[in-house]
Amino acid sequence: MMAGDGLLVRVRPSLGRMSREQAIGFCEAALTLGSGHIDVTNRAAFQIRGVPEADHRALMERLIAIGLAHADEERDAHVPILINPDWHEGDDSALIATELTARLRELPDLPAKVGFAIDAGPAPVLSDASADFRVERAASGALILRADGRIKGTPVNTADAAEGLIRMAHRFVASGGVQAGRMARHNAPLSEEAIEAPAPARSRAVALAATPGPFHAAPFGRIEAAELLAIIADDARAVRVTPWRGLVLEGSGAPADDPSDPRLAADACPGAPACPQSSVATRELAARLAPYVPGLHVSGCAKGCARPSQAAVVLTGREGVFDLAFNARAGAPPLHAGLWPDQIFAHFGAH
Numbered sequence: 001m002m003a004g005d006g007l008l009v010r011v012r013p014s015l016g017r018m019s020r021e022q023a024i025g026f027c028e029a030a031l032t033l034g035s036g037h038i039d040v041t042n043r044a045a046f047q048i049r050g051v052p053e054a055d056h057r058a059l060m061e062r063l064i065a066i067g068l069a070h071a072d073e074e075r076d077a078h079v080p081i082l083i084n085p086d087w088h089e090g091d092d093s094a095l096i097a098t099e100l101t102a103r104l105r106e107l108p109d110l111p112a113k114v115g116f117a118i119d120a121g122p123a124p125v126l127s128d129a130s131a132d133f134r135v136e137r138a139a140s141g142a143l144i145l146r147a148d149g150r151i152k153g154t155p156v157n158t159a160d161a162a163e164g165l166i167r168m169a170h171r172f173v174a175s176g177g178v179q180a181g182r183m184a185r186h187n188a189p190l191s192e193e194a195i196e197a198p199a200p201a202r203s204r205a206v207a208l209a210a211t212p213g214p215f216h217a218a219p220f221g222r223i224e225a226a227e228l229l230a231i232i233a234d235d236a237r238a239v240r241v242t243p244w245r246g247l248v249l250e251g252s253g254a255p256a257d258d259p260s261d262p263r264l265a266a267d268a269c270p271g272a273p274a275c276p277q278s279s280v281a282t283r284e285l286a287a288r289l290a291p292y293v294p295g296l297h298v299s300g301c302a303k304g305c306a307r308p309s310q311a312a313v314v315l316t317g318r319e320g321v322f323d324l325a326f327n328a329r330a331g332a333p334p335l336h337a338g339l340w341p342d343q344i345f346a347h348f349g350a351h
């Protein structure tokens, strides 16, 4: 899709994992055919930014050559499939996600944001991640299919789970879900009996302790291709994307970053100079404020690309200064208008 800095090319690797060779090829493509900036999205995708239109075909050919895109565009995964980042070869999550990925053509046309969470580890860890149709572990140890927004789910076997998810998606469409947009907003009755609640959720830290490599943070969902290339070149055998603004470096001996780093909870769009709509730099300000301001969103302009929903604290850039609002979206009427960064740091006691 076209963005302010050129084309943005999104890749959703199978099971959220790029092998070492794929990751190296992906980074090299981002450096030579894009701006070198890579986004790590909270929907399990990698994005190459700043691709000139003239280079789009060459980039697609490279991605096809390394198995990160299909020559047949129809087969490309437009549907987000999240998987618990601590999945292991042959476990329930890996088996179900592999089957669902192979059967994407059986899905109906779904609204753009609708997606799946394959969360069949010892207990759920993706409950807060955006998804509409979920496979989770119940307290009894059974697997359940759960529609987002519903408290309970329907027991299912590993072998039937992908089929069950596909059926849920068809029922969602047949019952008018496209008009509702997301499962959580869709009140149609479920045709199968939902009888088991998911087990109490695991923390991110617990799930990341079970991954086959350390967590590498990507504050604001951004990592530079050169940086990632250097990290992989050391010793990683693969890279997994997480929905938590960070990667898992499979097999790497690098120290793990803290998944509770407050910068990973703040939202900030690229701002100036990356985005021509912005008159302010956003991410430096957000990084300094984040430890002092929970629920922070810093937006370069009223469009609010980094977070369409309300934030506890939102700073919106306008003509070189910021407007401050609370429990609001970017561009909302401010409580304090026209603030300079120093005034903002003083307001929140940030050093």
Ligand code: SF4
Residues within 6 Å of the ligand: 004, 269, 270, 271, 272, 275, 276, 277, 278, 299, 300, 301, 302, 303, 304, 305, 306
């Ligand atoms: S919110 Fe505005 S400044 Fe930020 S990326 Fe979107 S358009 Fe650009």
